[in-house]
Amino acid sequence: MTISPAEPTFDPRPSLQRVLLACLPGALALLWFNGGGLLVQLLLASASCCACEWLTRALRRQPAPQTENSLFALSPLAEGSGLVTAVLLALALPSYAPWWLTVSAAAFASLFGKSLFGGFGRNPFNPAMLGYAFALVAFPTQMVNWPTPGGSHGLLAGLQQIFGAGSGLADGWSQATALDSLKHNDRLTIDELFAQHAAFGAVGGRGTEWVNLAFLAGGLYLLQQKVIRWHAPVGMLGALFVISLLCWNGSGSDSNGSPLLHLFSGASMLAAFFIITEPVSGAGSDRSRLYFGIGVGLLTYVIRTWGGYPDGVAFAVLLINLCVPSLERLAALRGRGATQ
Structure with a gap:
């Protein structure tokens, strides 16, 4: 769109x-x-x-x-x-x-x-x-x-x-949500959290796993209908997966959570397919959309893990909104470089 x-x-x-x-x-x-x-x-x-x-x-x-x-x-x-x-x-x-x-x-x-x-x-x-x-x-x-x-x-x-x-x-x-419980956990292992805390489901937040799957289905429909393009959602979800995988420190009490937990908890899929694809405040070109999604994914993880809020989607989106002109210029420079 x-x-x-x-x-x-x-x-x-x-x-x-x-x-x-x-x-x-x-x-x-x-x-x-x-x-x-x-x-x-x-x-x-x-x-x-x-x-x-x-x-x-x-x-x-x-x-x-x-x-x-x-x-x-x-x-x-x-x-x-x-x-x-x-x-x-x-x-x-x-x-x-x-x-x-x-x-x-x-x-x-x-x-x-x-x-x-x-x-x-x-x-x-x-x-x-x-x-x-x-x-x-x-x-x-x-x-x-x-x-x-x-x-x-x-x-x-x-x-x-x-x-x-x-x-x-x-x-x-x-x-408390799964992300909030994970952020403030200092004594239970991940396995113990999933076993003892009602907020956790199979791989992410209880209930929010299915909610995220439902928004994923809706996002795939938008892609099929060509209402949105794939670059921003793939950039965000890919960056969120990669950084959470690189920073995943096992199942100890100081764990930051697995990639699946981050993908299927909070507002991950809602953000990927419905928020960052908003056409006016988002990026314009395909390359800049990809950069936009990557920036939101990285910032979301940073805020969730080390920031003051359990789900950093809103602040990540607003901060990257500020960067759209720079992302557009970077995409244009990379595009010209690729054609030379």
């Missing part, structure tokens, strides 16, 4: 519709393991992003999008980029995050991620990851309340958690 940083020169709606369709397997997997809270987060994030886009157009006195030029022929959705941002943000946030956190993150993603720079086609940063990073920095306590996969998460109880009718996540509702 290639969209110019300037005003788009073709209709982006078919590609965005396929992106939303490709998100469906991962969203269904998250619903299966985490319960119906995700549906509420999707509604909150979508309504917030659409409201912010409408408000921005009204303040700028821009005409409302025509129905025939809007995603799914719904004028409030405009060309659809706001809805895609909202969906990706909601998929990345904890399923039972407080409603105000989701609304704040979505508003920040829309206003500071796109509107501040002139709207769709001009954003230098990935809007969904900008909203996620804002939530992580501003509300760190709420962002660690990840639901226990397969727990008894009733819809009514979930609504109480999201809208503040409860008194915080009850026992059995939340736990």
